[in-house]
Amino acid sequence: MSGIYIHIPFCKQACHYCDFHFSTNHRTIQPMIDALIAEIEFRKESLQGDPIIKTIYFGGGTPSLLDALSIERILNAIYKHYSVALEECTLEANPDDIAVEKLRQLKHLNFDRLSIGIQSFNDQVLKFYNRAHSAQESMLAVKKSQDAGFEKLSIDLMYGFPHADHSIWKKDLETALTINPAHISSYCLTVEPKTALGKWTQTGKFEEADENFIHEQMKHLMLETSRAGYEQYEISNFAIPGKEAIHNSNYWKGTPYLGIGPSAHSFDGKSRWSTIANNNSYIRSAQAGLFPKQEEQLExxxxxxxxxxxxxxxxxxxxxxxxxxxxxxxxxxxxxxxxxxxxxxxxxxxxxxxxxxxxxxxxxxxxxxxxxxxxxx
CATH class of the missing domain: 1.10.10.920 (Arc Repressor Mutant, subunit A)
Structure with a gap:
């Protein structure tokens, strides 16, 4: 079986730690949707060795920025050009995009899994990260999603924020476990060179937490999630048994997957390739019927x-x-x-x-x- 990843390269604003490919200019969203659909058709022969699509994953960027019609157009293109026997359909979302009507529409489109980018329940930390939502919006987003029937609900949390003690992280994790999501993905705050944090680190405006501090927070994460009944099925991923992410698990098992969109990566079992990480160039190429890629033949x-x-x-x-x-x-x-x-x-x-x-x-x-x-x- 294979999976399809759709990269939606738009965000409301730039998080200070993020080095993924995205743009805050939304004027090209509709041309981008057209380009994604064109690439979906163009790549339809790419997974001939493993042609059945079992998982679909909308990542980014911020896929929850898209309206339901745009998401439906993309899904229809996948069903038109691929053999699909769907086991899991995921959409990454930010808390501030989650409304009751949006959730109803996603359910109608057969999404069964949401991955909500919370990062922290501390408003000061969220402001430092330049997130667009508040802690209260996060709590409401989780409740709305659970009420809408998203049993495979995942939240993202980030540890390693430098502080005098571990109180912020302990409170974040305590809050997360209280709201009882089916899945938690938790990553250490990492400074990437081309981000705001990277620039602040170079100029001495920001200093990362030391390894011992991070080690203690990871240890606390592993202990408390285990006590709450979660299984650490991958180092950064914790799930109630039976609620693991199928799509991501297949990455770790070496299953072929197809990445659609600017900067997206693909793997067919023998080679890996990526598309251009520039929205305008990607759209122009699609309009010309071309999808150049950087390919690496793997030994x-x-x-x-x-x-x-x-x-x-x-x-x-x-x-x-x-x-x-x-x-x-x-x-x-x-x-x-x-x-x-x-x-x-x-x-x-x-x-x-x-x-x-x-x-x-x-x-x-x-x-x-x-x-x-x-x-x-």
């Missing part, structure tokens, strides 16, 4: 090591039998000494043919994965 060793990197972050872990079957590599033999060391240090758990990160190991997941990378095939 088998690249795909294998990427599988180790992503699967190790999950609750199902790295399947060494899959690696042996598909690549002829016995990871237990190739990385015997390293696996013994990591196991003795309590960083990994060896469970039959699977390698799982321990709670301790989750704090240095990328380093552990790198130590298990294969050097040659």
């Amino acid at each position: 088998p060793i690249d795909i294998l090591n990427e599988y180790i990197l992503t699967s190790l972050r999950t609750s199902w872990g790295t399947d060494t039998q899959k690696i042996k079957r598909e690549y002829g590599v016995d990871l237990f033999e190739e990385k015997k000494n390293m696996l013994n060391q990591l196991s003795n240090e309590g960083m990994i758990i060896i469970k039959g043919p699977s390698l799982l990160l321990s709670q301790k190991g989750k704090f240095i997941a990328d380093s552990i994965a790198s130590a298990l990378f294969i050097d040659y095939l």
